[in-house]
Amino acid sequence: MEISQEKSVLVTADGTPLKISLARAQRRSKIVAFSMVLPLLIFILIAFLIPIADMLSLSVDNSITKEILPKSVIALQNWDETSGELPDEVVFAAMVEEIKKAKIARKHTRVGQRLNYESSGFSSLFRKAGRKVKIIKKPPYKEALIKSDKRWGQIYTWQVIKQFSTEYTDGYYLAALDFKRNPTTGKVESLPGKESIYLKLFWRTMLLSSLITFLTFIIGFPLAYMLATVSTRLSNILIIFVLLPFWTSLLVRTTSWIALLQQEGVINDFLVLVGIINNDGRLAMIHNATGTVVAMTHILLPFMILPLFSVMKTIPKSYVRAAVSLGAHPWKAFWKVYFPNTGPGIGAGSILVFIIAIGYYITPALVGGSSGTFISNRIAYHISSSLNWGLGSALGVILLGIVLALFMLYDRIVGIDNMKLG
Amino acid sequence: MKKFIRAMAATAVMVMVGFVGQAMATELVVVSWGGAYTASQQKAYHAPYMKLNPGITIINDDSAGSAVAKLRAMSQAGNVTWDLVDAVASDTMILCDEGIIEVIDHDRDLAPAPDGTPASKDFGGFIVSECFVPQIVYSTTFGYRKDLVSRPMSSICDIFDLKSFPGKRSLEKKPINNLEWALICDGVAPAKVYDVLGTSAGVDRALAKLDTIKSQVVWWTAGAQTPQLLADGEVIVGSTYNGRLFALIEEQKQPVAMLWDWQVFDLDGWVVPKGTKNKAEVMKFLRFATDTQRLADQAKFISYGPTRASSAPLVGKHATLGIEMAPHMPTDPNNAKTTLLFNYEFWADHRDDLDARFNAWLLK
Numbered sequence: 001m002e003i004s005q006e007k008s009v010l011v012t013a014d015g016t017p018l019k020i021s022l023a024r025a026q027r028r029s030k031i032v033a034f035s036m037v038l039p040l041l042i043f044i045l046i047a048f049l050i051p052i053a054d055m056l057s058l059s060v061d062n063s064i065t066k067e068i069l070p071k072s073v074i075a076l077q078n079w080d081e082t083s084g085e086l087p088d089e090v091v092f093a094a095m096v097e098e099i100k101k102a103k104i105a106r107k108h109t110r111v112g113q114r115l116n117y118e119s120s121g122f123s124s125l126f127r128k129a130g131r132k133v134k135i136i137k138k139p140p141y142k143e144a145l146i147k148s149d150k151r152w153g154q155i156y157t158w159q160v161i162k163q164f165s166t167e168y169t170d171g172y173y174l175a176a177l178d179f180k181r182n183p184t185t186g187k188v189e190s191l192p193g194k195e196s197i198y199l200k201l202f203w204r205t206m207l208l209s210s211l212i213t214f215l216t217f218i219i220g221f222p223l224a225y226m227l228a229t230v231s232t233r234l235s236n237i238l239i240i241f242v243l244l245p246f247w248t249s250l251l252v253r254t255t256s257w258i259a260l261l262q263q264e265g266v267i268n269d270f271l272v273l274v275g276i277i278n279n280d281g282r283l284a285m286i287h288n289a290t291g292t293v294v295a296m297t298h299i300l301l302p303f304m305i306l307p308l309f310s311v312m313k314t315i316p317k318s319y320v321r322a323a324v325s326l327g328a329h330p331w332k333a334f335w336k337v338y339f340p341n342t343g344p345g346i347g348a349g350s351i352l353v354f355i356i357a358i359g360y361y362i363t364p365a366l367v368g369g370s371s372g373t374f375i376s377n378r379i380a381y382h383i384s385s386s387l388n389w390g391l392g393s394a395l396g397v398i399l400l401g402i403v404l405a406l407f408m409l410y411d412r413i414v415g416i417d418n419m420k421l422g
Numbered sequence: 423m424k425k426f427i428r429a430m431a432a433t434a435v436m437v438m439v440g441f442v443g444q445a446m447a448t449e450l451v452v453v454s455w456g457g458a459y460t461a462s463q464q465k466a467y468h469a470p471y472m473k474l475n476p477g478i479t480i481i482n483d484d485s486a487g488s489a490v491a492k493l494r495a496m497s498q499a500g501n502v503t504w505d506l507v508d509a510v511a512s513d514t515m516i517l518c519d520e521g522i523i524e525v526i527d528h529d530r531d532l533a534p535a536p537d538g539t540p541a542s543k544d545f546g547g548f549i550v551s552e553c554f555v556p557q558i559v560y561s562t563t564f565g566y567r568k569d570l571v572s573r574p575m576s577s578i579c580d581i582f583d584l585k586s587f588p589g590k591r592s593l594e595k596k597p598i599n600n601l602e603w604a605l606i607c608d609g610v611a612p613a614k615v616y617d618v619l620g621t622s623a624g625v626d627r628a629l630a631k632l633d634t635i636k637s638q639v640v641w642w643t644a645g646a647q648t649p650q651l652l653a654d655g656e657v658i659v660g661s662t663y664n665g666r667l668f669a670l671i672e673e674q675k676q677p678v679a680m681l682w683d684w685q686v687f688d689l690d691g692w693v694v695p696k697g698t699k700n701k702a703e704v705m706k707f708l709r710f711a712t713d714t715q716r717l718a719d720q721a722k723f724i725s726y727g728p729t730r731a732s733s734a735p736l737v738g739k740h741a742t743l744g745i746e747m748a749p750h751m752p753t754d755p756n757n758a759k760t761t762l763l764f765n766y767e768f769w770a771d772h773r774d775d776l777d778a779r780f781n782a783w784l785l786k
Binding site: 105106107109110113116117120121122123124127193194195196197200201262263264265287365366369370378381383384385386387388 | 487488494519781
């Protein structure tokens with residue numbers, strides 16, 4: 001009786017029950033494992049998640065108007081923008097006082113800049129007001145402000161300020177999808193054709209990226225197949241040729257394509273020399289969509305070949321041999337047996353190439369002309385040139401959304417577990 | 423063992439000396455555009471200053487192209503690592519508006535002209551923002567291949583004349599300048615250009631004019647592209663910054679000639695980021711680098727005009743080519759018969775709008 005009880009609780013050498021000891025050891029190894037992942041986790045948090053969260057908040061942030069014109073914004077709430085009359089003296093007084101204050105803090109033009117995104121002219125309106133308000137010392141402020149610039153006497157000006165004084169805005173997203181909120185009515189309207197850019201650019205980016213992905217597959221598949229089937233020594237040498245351009249600077253590769261493809265370039269010269277085209281009919285292969293597709297297919301090719309190669313390496317040669325020995329035509333054996341086995345590699349390569357392609361901007365900027373630029377070129381423009389970070393962020397969030405949606409679609413159809421990177 | 427200890431001691435001393443040395447020398451990070459332009463600043467400003475002040479080391483950073491965004495990011499992060507930045511005037515106005523750069527008291531912070539004229543008078547109208555220290559006048563203008571056209575080009579409207587001058591032309595992928603030129607060649611009086619461009623119908627008119635040559639345009643985004651396109655014979659005529667064309671014509675001896683008609687003047691100058699750790703040293707350097715002689719010296723190395731009135735008579739010969747620089751300056755009376763000055767106020771208001779219109783037009 002006693003013996004059996006003792007046996008039922010297993011203990012370690014120092015007397016602690018085995019269960020507790022095991023849990024302790026497991027906890028320790030869990031902590032060790034976690035602490036080893038911790039640096040990576042922190043890195044991802046700082047370098048990836050926080051910037052994305054920041055981008056999300058930038059794309060809806062509109063606190064600037066309220067921050068710099070708090071009293072005016074509150075006073076404007078009592079004004080009926082559809083009444084057809086200007087706001088009352090209280091609003092003008094608050095505006096003059098707040099522009100004076102903002103001028104000292106050098107912030108008055110920031111409101112102007114924000115509102116200028118919605119309606120051209122606000123930038124100069126606020127800059128000018130910053131110069132003029134210091135001479136306005138006593139009421140009536142209304143007449144004085146209107147005297148400094150007649151635009152303050154237009155109802156439209158105040159409608160815009162009121163309309164875009166909320167803490168958060170959907171204005172950047174609307175702009176990113178070629179819509180605009182009418183300041184007078186508050187209704188969302190789509191932009192006329194001569195002003196719409198972004199939907200076309202999103203569509204073009206997807207279309208050209210798909211084409212580039214398809215071309216890398218068409219070129220990469222036979223190449224990967226050859227690499228996987230020749231002797232290891234030869235394939236090691238050939239792999240170098242795949243990787244060599246991969247290690248070369250992106251700019252060098254892009255400019256080499258310019259030298260090759262331009263109208264006075266190597267390829268056109270050759271075609272003229274052998275008489276395929278005449279001198280006046282030189283082909284335009286660069287500074288258009290063709291240039292972007294050619295250069296990017298070349299640049300992204302390794303991203304297709306490497307996953308394909310690593311998957312093909314693992315397919316036993318005996319599969320195809322077995323199929324052929326059972327009477328299948330070599331082509332049928334390849335198509336029915338070998339090709340389906342490369343699926344995970346095709347999936348990984350395609351996703352990789354496509355996602356890199358839709359975010360590319362240096363190559364399209366250099367060789368894309370006007371018909372071969374991507375949405376990322378506009379994002380880069382808004383981040384580094386126009387400084388409209390709100391719109392740049394909104395475009396970025398939409399692009400991120402598209403990538404995630406495609407990723408999920410891929411998971412639904414093919415299954416993400418089926419993807420193999422090597 | 424003794425040898426080992428001695429070696430260790432020597433290393434320790436060297437490291438310590440190194441640290442002390444580092445603490446004594448001040449490093450100024452000066453951001454500019456790279457290439458021949460930074461080289462001209464290095465020779466005219468940095469090298470002489472470092473010779474006079476052995477404790478100062480000037481480090482060049484070539485990222486002026488993305489300086490506006492980077493300065494804003496640095497300012498938001500509260501970690502300013504740049505001391506002096508070379509920026510175009512329109513960007514300076516944005517940065518000054520946002521409070522990212524220091525306000526300059528031109529008469530106090532900068533040297534007067536040799537005859538005693540205060541700096542604000544010497545620079546005159548070129549001080550377009552209270553944060554801006556003007557350095558050079560440059561222009562966006564055209565160069566054409568002499569051997570590929572039937573007769574010399576002399577008018578800006580030759581750009582729009584496909585009959586007399588068939589072939590590709592390169593233009594900057596921006597509405598700025600192109601819309602102005604289109605309107606002038608569509609018959610708008612140059613003084614009225616910005617009035618017309620301020621209306622939607624005016625923009626339509628400018629774009630309609632550009633439509634007539636759209637199929638023959640190569641759009642550039644970097645200043646080096648047009649010189650390359652001209653050298654390759656890819657285009658017969660193209661716009662770029664005048665200094666790039668000077669290098670193409672005089673240094674690389676390409677068969678290219680200038681078309682100065684309706685060149686657009688713009689300004690480039692220094693700005694001091696708010697929050698720089700070496701403000702006192704930077705201001706001293708700034709005073710030196712923008713005095714009358716130094717601005718004239720820079721013109722020995724690159725064909726951009728000095729912004730001080732007092733520097734103009736001092737502009738001499740190119741340092742290595744030995745040619746007179748004055749006739750190559752955009753401000754030379756022979757070149758500046760018809761000019762536009764970049765309209766900062768107009769573009770601050772309309773840049774976003776017209777940029778959208780222009781890009782939508784490109785997509786059509």
